[in-house]
Amino acid sequence: MIGALAATLAASSSLASWRDDHAILINTTRSLPNWAFWIDKHRRPARGDFVVFSAPQTPLITAHFGKVSPPFAKRVYGMPGDMVTREGSVVRINGTEVSRLKPVSSRGEPLEPGPTGRIPEHCYYVGTEHKDGLDSRYADIGFVCSARIIGTGDSLL
Template sequence: MAPATEISPQAQRWFAIGGLAWLLAATAWLSAWRDDHAILINTTESLPNWAFFIDKHRRPQRGDFVVFTPPVTPIITAHFGQKSAPFAKRVYGMPGDFVTREGNAVLINGAEVARLKPRTKRGEVLVPGPTGRIPEHCYYLGTAHSDGLDSRYADIGFVCRAHIIGTGDAIL
């Protein structure tokens, strides 16, 4: 058998310096990534996906997932707590689109996107959300789930840029 090769103290020092440099570079990269991105874990049934990769600087487009900070309302507090986790919904309506209602159907530019329910599963009254032209920098966000709490109700309404955390892609 060949004798084990010993690493000189000088080589050990260079390995340590290289490892430290790599660790610092990785930490800087991870910090920069964290400033522009996030991971969201969805714990509700309103979307079929449970994990989202969030880009904090990507402008939402129709069909994209948007993650936002929900307003504080009695219904949201009752269902999600005093400090609710961020919500994730799909962009159904863009700035300039027109939202109307026909009975319990919610339409965007004449196409049905959701149906209203009068009450939550717990019996709280649900007030219909806004209608009319979606303002600049705001979006109609929704879900196909019949129990989704989204822009069809006044508790969410149109979601504007100040409340948007980022645009997401479903990863799981």
């Protein structure tokens, strides 16, 4: 009996520790081809990783996602120190095209271009290949810095 209680307490402690360091995210948008992500809350993002972050509360994000926006998941396209440039609607990182801007959202709202220049320390340019994706190419998301990052993800499904 005491052994079973000890095993239960140890398993409960391990599960609580795992829960504090990990999460599962279900993606409900069309901006990524994957719909389930395993999130590691302590892994530092690398180029190509999925990063999960809290979106800023802007009028556009509130209009599309409500007053309490769900977490966003995007791929890391640009790392700290990389150079983001824009020529017309084409956005490049270190000279390589990563996305194209649209003047208006799928609902017709005006979209402001996102930041250009050197990506600051502890910040990332995040994106998606989806033409209607709301990501760093637009000012409403901008660079995603570590204070907004929930974790780094791997797609499950």
